[in-house]
Amino acid sequence: MRLATEREHKLHSCIVGVIGETALRGDLAVSESDEAILFSCLGCGAPLTVDGSSPRTLTCEFCSAASFIPDALWLRMHPSQRKKPFWFLLAVTPKQKHAAKKCFR
Numbered sequence: 001m002r003l004a005t006e007r008e009h010k011l012h013s014c015i016v017g018v019i020g021e022t023a024l025r026g027d028l029a030v031s032e033s034d035e036a037i038l039f040s041c042l043g044c045g046a047p048l049t050v051d052g053s054s055p056r057t058l059t060c061e062f063c064s065a066a067s068f069i070p071d072a073l074w075l076r077m078h079p080s081q082r083k084k085p086f087w088f089l090l091a092v093t094p095k096q097k098h099a100a101k102k103c104f105r
């Protein structure tokens with residue numbers, strides 16, 4: 001948990017804190033995999049090495065055929081990032097709380 005910054009205050013003046021944001025940072029910090037995986041050319045069967053920096057389509061150095069990396073292998077090298085919730089901590093007066101409840105009826 002941390003105190004709200006000016007940016008959060010601009011979203012809503014009652015926001016005083018942000019909760020759960022560190023978990024989000026941790027997940028987003030996961031980078032592309034550096035693990036090299038052997039993949040075969042679809043034209044001649046020659047080995048093609050794929051890693052996290054490889055383009056989606058590889059050109060074989062032996063037969064010049066273009067091989068499109070299958071989704072399963074691509075997602076292994078570029079895992080999707082899971083969205084995690086975070087919460088804003090609000091400081092409201094009883095009058096503001098009552099007014100907010102009316103908005104959601």
Ligand SMILES: [Zn+2]
Nearest residue numbers: 041044060063
């Ligand atoms: Zn080839």
